[in-house]
Amino acid sequence: MKVTVVGAGAVGASCAEYIAIKDFASEVVLLDIKEGFAEGKAMDLMQTASLNGFDTKITGVTNDYSKTADSHIAVITSGIPRKPGMTREELIGINAGIVKSVSESLVKESPNVILIVVSNPMDTMTYLAHQVTGLPKNRIIGMGGALDSARFKYRLAEALEAPISDVDGMVIGGHSDKGMVPLTRLATRNSVPASEFLSDDRLEQVLQDTKVGGATLTKLLGTSAWYAPGAAVSGLVQAIACDQKKIFPCSALLDGEYGLSDLCIGVPVVLGKDGIEKIVEINLNDKEKAALQESAEGVKKTNELI
Ligand SMILES: NC(=O)c1ccc[n+]([C@@H]2O[C@H](COP(=O)([O-])OP(=O)(O)OC[C@H]3O[C@@H](n4cnc5c(N)ncnc54)[C@H](O)[C@@H]3O)[C@@H](O)[C@H]2O)c1
Numbered sequence: 001m002k003v004t005v006v007g008a009g010a011v012g013a014s015c016a017e018y019i020a021i022k023d024f025a026s027e028v029v030l031l032d033i034k035e036g037f038a039e040g041k042a043m044d045l046m047q048t049a050s051l052n053g054f055d056t057k058i059t060g061v062t063n064d065y066s067k068t069a070d071s072h073i074a075v076i077t078s079g080i081p082r083k084p085g086m087t088r089e090e091l092i093g094i095n096a097g098i099v100k101s102v103s104e105s106l107v108k109e110s111p112n113v114i115l116i117v118v119s120n121p122m123d124t125m126t127y128l129a130h131q132v133t134g135l136p137k138n139r140i141i142g143m144g145g146a147l148d149s150a151r152f153k154y155r156l157a158e159a160l161e162a163p164i165s166d167v168d169g170m171v172i173g174g175h176s177d178k179g180m181v182p183l184t185r186l187a188t189r190n191s192v193p194a195s196e197f198l199s200d201d202r203l204e205q206v207l208q209d210t211k212v213g214g215a216t217l218t219k220l221l222g223t224s225a226w227y228a229p230g231a232a233v234s235g236l237v238q239a240i241a242c243d244q245k246k247i248f249p250c251s252a253l254l255d256g257e258y259g260l261s262d263l264c265i266g267v268p269v270v271l272g273k274d275g276i277e278k279i280v281e282i283n284l285n286d287k288e289k290a291a292l293q294e295s296a297e298g299v300k301k302t303n304e305l306i
Pocket residue numbers: 006007008009010011012031032033034037077078079080081082091095098102117118119120122143144147175223224225226229
């Protein structure tokens with residue numbers, strides 16, 4: 001199993017590291033446009049192999065797509081991250097051009113590849129990757145919901161004063177400060193609805209903290225987060241590589257599901273060897289439907305900018 005990660009920056013390197021540590025891929029190619037950067041990151045990571053006990057071979061290349069040939073999965077993390085005070089949408093001017101050329105180059109060398117788009121604004125970049133590559137819709141996946149759900153679980157565990165392994169929850173909708181739809185009604189602690197332990201006000205606080213999860217970290221770090229994003233991507237890569245058939249909320253091209261069409265937005269999907277093997281339609285109540293609809297309108301507005 002060969003996995004390419006484009007962008008050897010904070011998220012790309014973290015993602016390569018998690019993939020390697022889980023030891024399910026034979027090869028990870030890290031590619032960056034900055035001369036020598038991916039080579040350096042790959043060498044540094046390879047020097048952790050004997051310490052962390054993995055056999056995945058990580059190689060780094062400077063913009064040489066021939067080295068990515070016949071990748072099964074390629075992750076696109078190339079592009080600029082936001083700075084404190086910015087929205088993800090403000091990155092579109094620079095990142096659209098990068099995602100367009102990177103997607104084209106990847107597919108040229110690996111026509112059967114499954115693409116995972118990470119660069120922001122992610123839902124629009126996922127839609128753009130569809131437009132420029134024409135790959136079937138199961139083979140382009142946007143990563144946002146897996147990360148947002150991990151942050152939701154973190155906030156839920158904090159509010160419930162429970163171990164994170166005891167809580168479950170999912171975030172659908174656009175990967176944006178306003179567009180995320182954390183499904184508080186369906187959140188549980190060991191199968192018991194979280195609403196049985198938390199007041200409406202506390203659950204609303206969890207929801208609001210989740211939605212600004214990325215912005216909160218960007219303010220603290222001066223740039224956007226990378227550990228949880230890298231771990232979230234590695235989870236999607238593993239589900240595909242190991243044909244796990246796990247459900248993750250991912251940005252998928254919709255064609256009528258949830259009453260939405262012609263956009264990519266976060267919905268639960270089954271991930272397996274063919275990428276998105278199924279879009280799972282869950283019964284949303286009127287409030288959740290309205291929130292998803294509003295989120296979709298926001299994503300469509302951003303799509304108009306490309
Ligand atoms: N979807 C998500 O959940 C999520 C999470 C975190 C970050 N992000 C996004 O991921 C992107 C990367 O974030 P980061 O923190 O790793 O940034 P970073 O600046 O640390 O790394 C980006 C890397 O991309 C490289 N790059 C730029 N143009 C390139 C090109 N044409 N080809 C190859 N490489 C190129 C840069 O040289 C740099 O090393 C940002 O757009 C950020 O907003 C998304």
